[in-house]
Amino acid sequence: MDDLSLLQLSEDDVKSLKETFYQQSTELIEALINESLSIEGCKDIDSKLKTIKRIFHTLKGDSASIGLKELSRLTHKAEDLIQAIENKLIDIDNNLTDLLLKVADCIKETIEASMTGKDAPMVSVIIDTIDEFIKTSGDGQLDNVEPALFLSLSEYEKLLVSEYRRQGKAVYSGRLSFSKDCQMRSAGAIIISQQLTSLGDIVKMSPNLDSKEIESVDVIEIILASRMSKEEVKNLCNIPGVVGDVIMDELREEAFAITPRDTSEAQDPSATTATISPTGTIRVESEKMDRIMDLVGELVIGRSMIAQLVSEFEERFPREEMLARFSYANSFIERSLSDLQESVMKVRMVPIGRVFKRFPRVVRDLAKASNKDIKLVIHGEDTEVDKGLVDVIGEPLIHIVRNAVDHGIETVEERESSGKGRQGTIMLEAYHQGNDIIIEVKDDGIGIDPKRLKEKAVEKGLISKNELEKVDDKAAIDFIFLPGFSTAKVISEVSGRGIGMDVVKTVVEGVRGTIQVKSGVGSGTIFILRFPLTLAIIRAILFNAGGRLFAIPIGSVKEIVRVFTKDVESVAGKEVLRIRENVIPLVRLEEVMNLGKKGGMRDKLFVIIVSRDDRDTGIIVNSMVGEEELFIKAINDHWVNTKIVGGASILGDGKVVLILNVDAIIKKAGGKDSRR
């Protein structure tokens, strides 16, 4: 503190101050440790945080007073930490307790060291730790600055301004920012207001004195009429301990006619749009949204019950007069309900940016760890996706990105020697395509070498040499999704832990998504993740097979054909169907799901042909039921574990329908082998 030079304390003074400080701070540290230990699960967390903050604050001030700069810096940072907790940016958990205890220890050691003249511990390390903690826990949201408040004058206030002008006063527009040291802002604001009153007439002060906002804003904006010069007003607004910085501008008449202020900062559009016209958003807990979504789902089921009843009613009393009114009421409900459904769906949509914002840091850290130079490009962060998707997609994406950094992008030397730029690029992009949401992760790295994948697959015993011959390069890339597959020469620290690509695939499929990978050796890899727009409701084709009711998402159905039983051929013990020029493998659900009950041996069969990535598979069904909108319910049934059933729904008549996972069926049918 060079300002201490002003207050030259004698050596004795310093010594006695230090002693007082030492006694007081020992007590404070004890209190701090006690508070920290009881912070987890504490009921009155606010008062606890306040106490801790007060301890830090006291220590900060005292340590600064006796010249322990480092300690003052540490306690200041610790205050930031508590602030972040108060702002709910950081969760209160075991890690926090650990950190607080670490801070307490460090303070204690630093003070002891200063008393005994020993070496002080590494305060800056702890400060960095706190920084790191705040950033990782709160996504660095502390950096967000409150948008400046815009002053808009009412007609009455404009009248006041012109009246003051008539009296020969100048009108000033000012922005007074609170000093860092001003911990009590609404009290500070009172001083500001008192000071301004002594300088002239306050036309407007924003936020006003009684507003709760005062505590959270950094700047108070004022419009003041005064006989003093701009410089005088500016200087006198510099209230020590309250005001940190003053911007004062004279408000000229012409400028005033258009906009009530003309300070340079006023030009910042982001600062104004956020507050001039409140967008009228409200925050709702996501649990409440989920509840509404569930209720809509129940209503969808209820609606189909009514529809069912209407048709039964129609059959039984075809001449009933009320029938027409009955079905009108029914269709009315149906219309409103689908509007409701759509609206709720829209509410559930959130920008994917919520997931993407984690990535700049992730990529930075990973690149640093593996000593590579990587630029992350993010596109389409505004793309809206279902909340349910946002909740689950983060981890799989991180894994893909981690792989890209670790196995995809080359080191700077490798890149230079292969004629690429030093810096590798990873692109994260989200966009809508039809009824799907696509998320792409693209890198310009080394790419995936199908030859090496094949070798590896054989080596790991995942595929036999004979089978391998049938696999082309394009299909070989999909080996990375096999459980227990890793091509990294050495399992690196970065991507060698946690989940593998097979888990990524499972998670993606769990929300009815698909994952596709394309790669060119030397030119890079692209992962394409495709998800349905909404996760909760799907349109599906319903059918019976093996005595059970099934549904298949309509988007996966390529066509439905009716064939003679004799058209079904057998190749290598597997049933196939020749349609036009293609041979399509067939699946009997009763077999793959061990339902035990054979389908009817009729002359004619329905075959639903499903397709994914140019791979077709036919599902043999007993009878078609129709097309319906299904509200998917999660089920805890052993079918789920087979992955063939992705979910379930209840129909209007109370019947349970199992929703099939097309990818799993194609896999089961060995669809890979029959590609064109």
Next chain:
Amino acid sequence: MQMKNKEDTIAGQKYRFLIVDDSVFARKNAAKVVEMLGGIVVGEAATGKEGVEQYFKLKPDIVILDVSMPEMEGLEALAKMREKDKEAKVIIVSSLGYQELVKKALSLGAKHFISKPFEPQKAAEIIQFVLKEIK
């Protein structure tokens, strides 16, 4: 903010200060600041009651008063001083978390407030700011 030359504001005058605070450390600290600014500490008190007695006995130019003392003593003391002496110049000192008390004190006519713990530089600036008004 640049600290003004102390001669500017103090102008050689020996302003008389009364310090009312229940913390010894804070009183010592405040006294140091006052002395460095060229003022004289004419009295110290550890309770609000004592503070009021001293105020009317010593008639200091400025009072530095802790409002966050137990049982609102500080606020009561301030009210009593201002009640009998409309010119009483009081700078209040408060620990963090007592903002409502500080606001009440300001509405009772306190001139400024200093957040505890006392940071000498800040405190000095605030005291000078209030002294300007007396001059």
